[in-house]
Amino acid sequence: MGIKEKIDQLRAELHRHNYNYYVLNVPEISDREFDDMMRELQNLEQEHPEYQDDSSPTMRVGSDLNKNFIQVPHKYPMLSLGNTYSEGEVADFYERVKKALNEEFEVCAELKYDGTSISLTYENGKLLRAVTRGDGEKGDDVTDNVKTIRTIPLVLSGDYPQLFEIRGEILMPWIVFEELNREKEAREEQLFANPRNAASGTLKLQNSAIVASRKLDAYLYYLLGEELPCEGHYENLQKATQWGFKIATKYMKKCQSLQDIFDYIHYWDTERKNLPVATDGIVLKVNSLKQQKNLGFTAKSPRWAIAYKFQAERALTRLNKVTYQVGRTGAVTPVANLDPVQLSGTIVKRASLHNADIIEGLDLHVGDMVYVEKGGEIIPKITGVDTNARGMMIGEKVKFITHCPECGSKLTRYEGEAAHYCPNETACPPQIKGKIEHFISRKAMNIDGLGPETVDMFYRLGLIKDTSGLYQLTTDDIKNLDRMGEKSAENIIKGIAQSKEVPFERVLFALGIRFVGETVAKKIAKSFTDIEELENADLERLINIDEIGEKIAQSIISYFSNPLNRELIERLKVAGLQLNRKEEDLSGYTDKLNGQSIVISGVFTHHSRDEYKDLIEKNGGKNVGSISAKTSFILAGENMGPAKLEKAQKLGVQIMNEDEFLALIM
């Protein structure tokens, strides 16, 4: 495989895993594998700047933004940490710091808590607000929910600074997590994969009474402000305990040497299993704030800190059989069914085998004794076979299935991809459900009151067979269903009716054509007056559109070459959806920003960030995530992140304010 293909493959894989993790909350791979893949991509991109792409997964940090919360900008951006799994790289970090500082320094070693991060602002001794990490620059205001956490003080005592932030991790303790999953199991609800997902899911609940019942806890590890009491990070946190914070300073240690650091790592690698909450590594921070300042930041993380992640735990157990799951995209995942075994505090019965190559690589046979690992406490996976345990009796070799277990279609494998897919997009049940879920989602048809569970129920009961079925539903059809009632039934029907006004570009996105995301859908809507024109477009016409390459074009052609898809569109048309462009959809489109790459940063007064993104695209520009030499200019609001500012200045990229920008596109 060529370098370019490898980069494309990694990008595609990472995009998918990112979505699984952040949007669906059902990761398929461990943090470790994700990190490794990301690092491989970063290295390749660094070596081959000619393949730079502003929408590469390396360009963004995950976002946990949620539409139901008010978004608040972070005064100081919430960055992530560089991380490593090797002691060698810890030593490299230590040497780098030593060389850069060229003076004595201390390193504060502490645990890396595996929860969801939070920033708490205190003003005049009162908790003013609690904001999630979000995209690092702005997060969701979850103050009401955070107030239910008993260990977070609402008012302080002692000589606290007038204004400061304290950051930390919100966690669900193991026992609470297990209890919650037991209750969920009894109610036949989907279980939380790990305490981290449980904590972040809980924090995003709209009902803070339920949050209160979930007994979350917080571990705080970072003080920020203009007037902190001490010069050392550790000392500041110790001081904060006097203001009423619960801070686990007893798990922290100031290290004077690399050996001290390794001792700390080795001690906690086993000792952490006795803690009430999940940890996935340790964090090392240069203790002196002055030295931290001197070391500074890279674009994504501080140079004065690093995270070391613990190796996952391993167990040996028997493989009884392999079953197969079909996902929303038709991807088929092999699952190992195991003799139950204890691993990192939970009992494991199933593990992911990822794809046919992995099975082949392991030379897996039924009845084999296999090693199971739980990276980042997510879905466990098989990492090896104990071939010595096979003896005389060796079971049947595991062969990847050839046909879909849900619908019986023959599976296919796309070039350059490891997964097998069920190609029966229009009639394979999990794929149909997935398509409907995408269709109703916020950025697509945005149908209020309708979520995945409800869609699932409608589908199971045969009330809908595809997206067009939604438009046939009546209040009477659904009001007597489980957990429904007249009022919510009416709301759903109203929401469905309202979606008929959703503009052409979003309907195009909602169709769920492979590779046609929001931006591509917008470009298409701009170039075609209606869906018929698109249906009849050939390859050449399609690839002439900005940002549409052969892969996307082929996918569009293949979508419309399926008569079932054409029939579906016909039904949607009859239902009254916007399948042609309105005159007003085109108003506001210009070429004023043609060919320009624009970064948006900070907080704005005239329009929201999303609106600015829209304005950029409507005027022919491209909104990109991070600053590079190719950036045309930065549209900057209040509180632009200091790292971005520094980078912009270094690269000599122009910074434009809101008014200047609006004048430019007038």
Ligand code: IVH
């Ligand atoms: S310090 C600028 N300390 O790990 C440094 N982070 O990848 C800010 N985390 O987003 C982070 N335990 O959610 C720090 N003792 C600790 C931590 C910790 C867990 C999380 C945090 C952060 C991520 C960094």
